[in-house]
Amino acid sequence: MLGLFKRLVHSKSEDVIRCAAVVPAAGSSSRMKGQDKILLPLAEQPVLVHTLRALDQCTYITQIIVVTREDLIVPVGQLCRDCGLSKVSRVITGGATRTHSVLAGVREVDENIPLVAIHDGARPLVSQAVLAAAILRASECGAAAPAVPVKDTIKRSHAGLVDATLERSELFAIQTPQVFERSLIRAALAKALEDGVTLTDDCSAVERLGIGVALTQGDYCNLKITTPEDMAVAEALLAWRENE
Ligand SMILES: Nc1ccn([C@@H]2O[C@H](COP(=O)(O)OP(=O)(O)OP(=O)(O)O)[C@@H](O)[C@H]2O)c(=O)n1
Numbered sequence: 001m002l003g004l005f006k007r008l009v010h011s012k013s014e015d016v017i018r019c020a021a022v023v024p025a026a027g028s029s030s031r032m033k034g035q036d037k038i039l040l041p042l043a044e045q046p047v048l049v050h051t052l053r054a055l056d057q058c059t060y061i062t063q064i065i066v067v068t069r070e071d072l073i074v075p076v077g078q079l080c081r082d083c084g085l086s087k088v089s090r091v092i093t094g095g096a097t098r099t100h101s102v103l104a105g106v107r108e109v110d111e112n113i114p115l116v117a118i119h120d121g122a123r124p125l126v127s128q129a130v131l132a133a134a135i136l137r138a139s140e141c142g143a144a145a146p147a148v149p150v151k152d153t154i155k156r157s158h159a160g161l162v163d164a165t166l167e168r169s170e171l172f173a174i175q176t177p178q179v180f181e182r183s184l185i186r187a188a189l190a191k192a193l194e195d196g197v198t199l200t201d202d203c204s205a206v207e208r209l210g211i212g213v214a215l216t217q218g219d220y221c222n223l224k225i226t227t228p229e230d231m232a233v234a235e236a237l238l239a240w241r242e243n244e
């Protein structure tokens with residue numbers, strides 16, 4: 001009986017979670033050797049379509065803002081309509097850095113949505129489990145992101161020489177979606193830009209304010225397409241996942 005009550009209470013609180021997704025996809029793909037990775041075909045669909053489908057299917061996500069380059073606003077908007085991605089409410093122009101692009105997206109989120117999940121357009125293999133875990137944890141504590149333990153031994157180097165071997169058990173590779181209370185991430189990103197700080201993810205903007213970010217279960221399949229060989233890895237992972 002108590003178990004049933006707990007399940008009812010739990011599902012009720014999960015029912016009322018409302019989260020927007022901001023998808024930065026305005027990069028220049030410079031490490032991809034001249035190919036626009038966001039539009040490269042993966043199992044015959046553009047990378048970005050895989051990403052947006054996963055977000056569209058997440059029950060907690062009620063609105064999706066896509067941030068893209070100026071020259072891609074029209075084709076990306078058309079792609080979203082053609083693919084029936086009904087939660088995409090805006091396709092907007094990004095900025096000079098990922099942080100500028102993300103903040104532009106966060107500013108477009110409806111004011112009545114309390115949570116924002118920031119997810120790279122270039123991470124097409126995100127699972128529903130990874131999305132849900134980060135969103136649910138952020139709804140409890142305000143800031144959460146998926147991570148996986150690093151598999152390699154990580155060295156720090158200066159001038160081509162090793163100067164330290166880091167303690168691997170303390171190291172994690174952080175992924176997206178990175179999920180935050182909307183007002184928190186908006187203020188944190190604005191402050192980082194105001195301070196002229198360069199960030200490689202959104203958690204860093206919150207960390208530098210002294211606010212804790214919870215880690216949730218990530219997935220080694222949730223890779224970010226960065227260099228050309230990542231496309232072959234993503235194709236293989238998709239095929240492997242379908243046979244699982
Ligand atoms: N000014 C920028 C830079 C990056 N991104 C997006 O942020 C995500 C992660 O960035 P990254 O993988 O570094 O993409 P690029 O900047 O395109 O790649 P590169 O650094 O190789 O040029 C990508 O979906 C990318 O499109 C963005 O929206 N706006």
Ligand SMILES: C[C@](O)(CO)[C@H](O)COP(=O)(O)O
Pocket residue numbers: 098120173174175176200201202224226
């Ligand atoms: C946000 C991110 O995907 C987390 O792993 C990553 O830091 C983006 O880095 P990049 O320098 O834009 O590739």
